[in-house]
Amino acid sequence: MREMKKKYRLFLAAILAIISLTQAGTVEAAEAPYTSITYDKDDHLVSTMDGYIPSALWDKFGEETLKKPSDLFIHGEELYIADTGNGRILICDLDGNYIGSITEGLKSPTGVFVADNGKVYVADPGAKQILVYNRNQTLEKTFDTPVSPLFGANAKYAPSKLVVNSAGTVYALSEGNASGIMTISDYGDFYGYFGANDTEISLANKIKRILFTEEQLSSMQKNVPASATNLDIDSTGLVYTVTQGLGSNGLKKYNMAGSNMFENAWADSLVIDVAVGSIDNIFTISKQGFIVEYTKEGELLFYFSGKDDGKNRMGLFTNAVAIDVDDENHIYVLDTDRNDITVFTQTEYAATVHEALNMYQDGFYLESKEPWETVLTRNSLFDFAYRGIAKAQYKLEDYPKAMNAARLGGSMSTYSSAFWQIRNVWLRKHIVDIFWILIAFGILKWVWKKFGDKIFGIRHIKRALQAFREKKHVREFRFLKYVLKNPADAFYGIKKENKTSVLTATFIYLLIFAIYVVNKYYCGFLFKGIPDGEYDLLGDVLKVPGLMLLFVICCNMICSIRDGEATFKQTYMAFAYCFMPYIFLKPAAFLLSHVLTYNETFLITFLNFTMTAGTLALIVVMIREIQCFSYKETFINILLTLFTMLVLVAAGVIVFALFKQVVDFVIGIYKEGYYRGR
Numbered sequence: 001m002r003e004m005k006k007k008y009r010l011f012l013a014a015i016l017a018i019i020s021l022t023q024a025g026t027v028e029a030a031e032a033p034y035t036s037i038t039y040d041k042d043d044h045l046v047s048t049m050d051g052y053i054p055s056a057l058w059d060k061f062g063e064e065t066l067k068k069p070s071d072l073f074i075h076g077e078e079l080y081i082a083d084t085g086n087g088r089i090l091i092c093d094l095d096g097n098y099i100g101s102i103t104e105g106l107k108s109p110t111g112v113f114v115a116d117n118g119k120v121y122v123a124d125p126g127a128k129q130i131l132v133y134n135r136n137q138t139l140e141k142t143f144d145t146p147v148s149p150l151f152g153a154n155a156k157y158a159p160s161k162l163v164v165n166s167a168g169t170v171y172a173l174s175e176g177n178a179s180g181i182m183t184i185s186d187y188g189d190f191y192g193y194f195g196a197n198d199t200e201i202s203l204a205n206k207i208k209r210i211l212f213t214e215e216q217l218s219s220m221q222k223n224v225p226a227s228a229t230n231l232d233i234d235s236t237g238l239v240y241t242v243t244q245g246l247g248s249n250g251l252k253k254y255n256m257a258g259s260n261m262f263e264n265a266w267a268d269s270l271v272i273d274v275a276v277g278s279i280d281n282i283f284t285i286s287k288q289g290f291i292v293e294y295t296k297e298g299e300l301l302f303y304f305s306g307k308d309d310g311k312n313r314m315g316l317f318t319n320a321v322a323i324d325v326d327d328e329n330h331i332y333v334l335d336t337d338r339n340d341i342t343v344f345t346q347t348e349y350a351a352t353v354h355e356a357l358n359m360y361q362d363g364f365y366l367e368s369k370e371p372w373e374t375v376l377t378r379n380s381l382f383d384f385a386y387r388g389i390a391k392a393q394y395k396l397e398d399y400p401k402a403m404n405a406a407r408l409g410g411s412m413s414t415y416s417s418a419f420w421q422i423r424n425v426w427l428r429k430h431i432v433d434i435f436w437i438l439i440a441f442g443i444l445k446w447v448w449k450k451f452g453d454k455i456f457g458i459r460h461i462k463r464a465l466q467a468f469r470e471k472k473h474v475r476e477f478r479f480l481k482y483v484l485k486n487p488a489d490a491f492y493g494i495k496k497e498n499k500t501s502v503l504t505a506t507f508i509y510l511l512i513f514a515i516y517v518v519n520k521y522y523c524g525f526l527f528k529g530i531p532d533g534e535y536d537l538l539g540d541v542l543k544v545p546g547l548m549l550l551f552v553i554c555c556n557m558i559c560s561i562r563d564g565e566a567t568f569k570q571t572y573m574a575f576a577y578c579f580m581p582y583i584f585l586k587p588a589a590f591l592l593s594h595v596l597t598y599n600e601t602f603l604i605t606f607l608n609f610t611m612t613a614g615t616l617a618l619i620v621v622m623i624r625e626i627q628c629f630s631y632k633e634t635f636i637n638i639l640l641t642l643f644t645m646l647v648l649v650a651a652g653v654i655v656f657a658l659f660k661q662v663v664d665f666v667i668g669i670y671k672e673g674y675y676r677g678r
Contacts, residue, residue, distance in 0.1 A: 041410025051350035054315030062098030146190035194258035265298035289317030524593030564627035581614030
């Protein structure tokens, strides 16, 4: 009896699971054969809850099957498939039921698009045409090779993919044509190209272009930009493209003027198709089956699915070629090798993310706060939710909470705006106090100068300070100020007059390192270059004291070979004093980083530029003065020093790699002998 009840419960659970997978709403992720990941605020890939799970697999449509399909497109409740191998456009409903097909005039269609008016546009590189069909699926017109001089006399016309805007203008890609996206009017007039990818010229080719003759240049291989692999269009007429191999520029979004609206939208190196969802979220698919969902601004939300490992698991692919999404956020992916379509259904988690994201992208930050908080209860590591909450808290004028959420979500702009508000409130509240403090400080300074020698307590303090200032190492440290007044004379004093010592110079090096570490890990959040909580002190030691010591060693060695007059000790001491601008200006930049917003970034940028330029100038003066070189000889020695450093660092890396391999080999032999002996 118990066994019967158990079987009944299992049967009921299976029925409920099947029902939940076939519903048009949302499902909970439970059977995904992959791990979903996303980017956190520090651009690290981290695991996240599954946003989509595979819910259906179609390899037959009624009695019809596909043969090497190339594209698909969803229009209303119908799915159009470019069935390339069968020379047709197959039409089915969103449950995979066969409706009909279009064959008239087609040879090997690879792209399909259905306009709002129901017209079907097909790109057929085999026929070298764009074919347009009316609502009755009857061929209405074709767009043949353009005769316009804008097209180019030798340009190839083999339309492969296309989209159409609300005015009937066709945007198409052509096989073997790297000029960009072809623009063709509803009447077949060629308007020109836009959206061509940039070419990257290597340094070697740049030098060749300068030195080579016209004949030599003509024999060089042409530097042709990569062609976009696919495109899509949203409801407002913005065109999206994906290009293989571009990485951080692989996904682009073009406005009406043909300008890319994405600065650095990453795409998989083998990206093959792009689709725009109902809330302008963007989906891409790679040939290996990796699906990426982005926000309308190009920020990554979900990264999932992938290459099938031979086990034929639903949700993984052999050779994905196309992707599209319906109004319910179901994803449809076409696999050309398996001749099938996989349907993904969003989970409840993804549905909540989309609900919040839709409000957030439309500027309804307060309304998005509750769904964002729901997202965080399920995944507290989803940083994008913190950004949404930060915007909501800012609208509520709860600026401390907005700053905290913005910091957790990595939203610099919201953090800066909230901090600006808090700073304004504080200044309005304490402006009078600040004024009186400045007046009091001015009075105290005047009393100190005017009556300091007459007032008993102040007189003793001044004498104690004077005695401290005259101590040997304090006096040597104070010599930093003289470097600013007269660098050449200061370095001469270090070399000939013993104005400093090795101990003081070492203290300055340690001070430089301490300033670097404090600024790197504890400066203001808006100007911090590394994530909160990350530390790499060993790397810092190698980068700062290590590189400075290496420079001193290499510089002294090169200068000695080239008849320089300074000793290693003198170079070591003088080089420390070259960082006088850094020692004085970096602490100021550190303090400013805690009180400035993004609007005042130029102040810290100016300080950083000044300290860098000043330090480099002092290094040049230092080498010239203590080595008795001309400026020409000085620059030559600096270049040779940097080259020597590069060679030594490269040699060190090679030696370390070899040493590590030897250690691993010895450990491997030891383990093998140990376990065999047992």
